[in-house]
Amino acid sequence: MAYLLMFVTLLHLITLAMQFIATMEKSWWVWDVLENSDLWYNCRFDNSTGTWLCASSKETEWLKAVQVLMVLSVVFSSVSFLVFLGQLFTMSKGGLFYFTGLCQVFSGLNAFSAALIYTLHNKAILPDSRELTSGHFGYCFILAWVCVPLLLCSGVIYIHLRTTSKMIPLALPKGTDKLCELCQREARLQCTECRVTYYCDEEHQQADWVGIHERICQLLAPIRTPTLYSLQWAGRIETQLKKAELIEICRLVAQSKLSEGKHQEALPAAQFCLHCSIDLHGPSTVQMVPAYLLLAEANMGLGNLARVAELLSQAEWAVLKSPECGHAVRHRLHRSLGRLHTATGNLEAALLNFADDIYFASEEYGLDSTVTCGGYFLMADVFTKQGKMPIARSLYSQVAHTWHCHLTKLLKTHVQNVQNPDMLLESSYDKAQLVEVDEMLKTMLEFEQNDFRKDSTQVALVAHCLAMLWFLGGDSLKALGFGSTALQASQLIPNHDLTEPIQGLLQLVQNLQTESHPV
Ligand SMILES: [Zn+2]
Ligand SMILES: [Zn+2]
Known part of the structure; x- marks a missing residue:
């Protein structure tokens, strides 16, 4: 340049x-x-x-x-x-x-x-x-x-x-303390919009711009430029509040990029979140843990397991040092640790961590919450890897029941709201969440269908879950497909109590289709 x-x-x-x-x-x-x-x-x-x-x-x-x-x-x-x-x-x-x-x-x-x-x-x-x-x-x-x-x-x-x-070369002599926002190496470029952010090269500038900087560029200048006011007590408080706001923005951006599966793009936001948290709360405090977990998740998606291990051990240390740390944070930490151990093949350690994950999640959200049963699902995955099919099967059935209850409730509210259009809510799941739940349920459906016992009750239950999920997600074709799978399975069992709700759902989907495509 x-x-x-x-x-x-x-x-x-x-x-x-x-x-x-x-x-x-x-x-x-x-x-x-x-x-x-x-x-x-x-x-x-x-x-x-x-x-x-x-x-x-x-x-x-x-x-x-x-x-x-x-x-x-x-x-x-x-x-x-x-x-x-x-x-x-x-x-x-x-x-x-x-x-x-x-x-x-x-x-x-x-x-x-x-x-x-x-x-x-x-x-x-x-x-x-x-x-x-x-x-x-x-x-x-x-x-x-x-x-x-x-x-x-x-x-x-x-x-x-x-x-x-968007950037200009730095007119600074070598050896000044301007460091790249992403890699902390010596910087050669400066953001022309805020003029308080520096980069080592155009690639890092571009990555940061797409990842987070575009969103926070305008907010950075007042924080990073010391003025007489910002050095006084009132000014310091204001700066702290602005930093907290920044951390929240970055956390949300990183979270949404992660749920879209854009791990590389989530890195700058997660990293900024971490740096800003250290800045605001000091190192090794419990407030740092969410940032560590976000960064770990992004690195996990990219396959940098060594970096994940390093980040999680720092998070673990911060949690250990603060006994007042909440259940929600501990639950997320143990889930991440469990995933890491699953990925590295340390299955026993993974199981221990998932057990802790389930304990803390149930303390925070309740035993029958869908958050808690995410831990069961991950645990079942480990047992499948160990070849312990009966335990895996019983865990999967637990997960299927929890989701079935949850989706049935959602469907009921949805139908009531349709009859009363003032109350109609937006779709209760966003696309990324939908895909995640869909993948989990489909894994379970495949597991049941490939199982030698061919438990039709279980197949009907999981397929019904998928049908409800996609009906709520607005994809009537998928809803019809899974609905008919569920119906076939449930008709194999005499007097099955799911047959009626499944038929009801199929009717709903067909009504919806004739409404949107009048013959
Ligand atoms: Zn760099
Ligand atoms: Zn900028």
């Missing part, structure tokens, strides 16, 4: 000089060593006095056109250079590089027209009395042609600079 700026400045200056020379100097046309013509005069070298004797050129229409175009070209190029300099020093926001680029391109087009006219109509421009074959084009004419591609090139570079002008 810095080199590009230097290069384009140099290019612009050289081109400008060439344009001046081409416009003002003698010899667009050379008759012989002693006589030549430029845009303004015909000159002859007088040997006796050793000076040039010049007379104004005869002003034909074509010559006037060339003169005007060349002057315009110089003017545009100069204006664009001044604007560029102004932009560099004030570094104001907006599309000024764009303006510079367009000016430069326009100047190039003017020079092109001038040179083209001179090439095609030199007969009309030069004095009639002379025979053209006795002369040739001079160096100013060649310079004018050379200017054309240079002007166009620098114009394009300016327009390109404009698109990447």
Whole structure:
């Protein structure tokens, strides 16, 4: 970036000089060593006095056109250079590089027209009395042609600079304490919007911009710029509140990116959340744990298990040091630890952690909560890996029952709300959550269908869950598919008490379809 700026400045200056020379100097046309013509005069070298004797050129229409175009070209190029300099020093926001680029391109087009006219109509421009074959084009004419591609090139570079002008090179000597926001290496770039955030290269700048900076750029300047007020007590309190607000924003952004499966994009937000939490609460405090867990989850998704282990042990240490730490935090910590141990193949440790996870979750949310049964599901996964199918099966059935109760309740409220449109809520699950639950239930359905015992009650239960889930999620095709699977399974069992609710659900879906596609 810095080199590009230097290069384009140099290019612009050289081109400008060439344009001046081409416009003002003698010899667009050379008759012989002693006589030549430029845009303004015909000159002859007088040997006796050793000076040039010049007379104004005869002003034909074509010559006037060339003169005007060349002057315009110089003017545009100069204006664009001044604007560029102004932009560099004030570094104001907006599309000024764009303006510079367009000016430069326009100047190039003017020079092109001038040179083209001179090439095609030199007969009309030069004095009639002379025979053209006795002369040739001079160096100013060649310079004018050379200017054309240079002007166009620098114009394009300016327009390109404009698109990447979210940052400027740091005019700081080496060894200053500006560090990259993402990797903490020495920084070379600065965010032009807030001017308080630094990066080692464009890649990190771009990653941070997409990940979180776009959302918090405007909020950072008042926090990171110390003023007299911010050093006083009231100012400090205000800064602390702003930091807490920032942490919350970053936490939400990281969370939503994680639930969309964008682990790489979630990293900057999670990392910022961590740094800001350390800043606000100090290291190894329990307030740090959510940030550690977010960062660990992002790294888990990327497969950096060593980093996950490191982060989780820091979180564990912070929790150990604070006995007042809440159940919700402990539940999330143990779930993450369990996932880590599952991934590294340490299945016994994973089971212990999931057991703790379930304990703390049930203390916080209740035993029959869907949050708690997430732990059962993960545990069942470990038992499947160990080949302990009966335990896995009973855990899965526990999970299926919990979700069945939960979804039945949701469906009931949904149907009531449909009858009473004022109460109609938005879909109770967002897309990412839907997909997550869908994956979990489908794993269980496959497990049951591949099981040698073929427990139809269980298949009907899980398929009914999936049908309700997708009905609530607004996908009636999937709801119909899982609904009919559930119905088939339940009809294998005489007097099965699920048959009626499943038929009711299928009826609901069909009503919905005929409503949206009237025959
Ligand atoms: Zn970096
Ligand atoms: Zn910024």
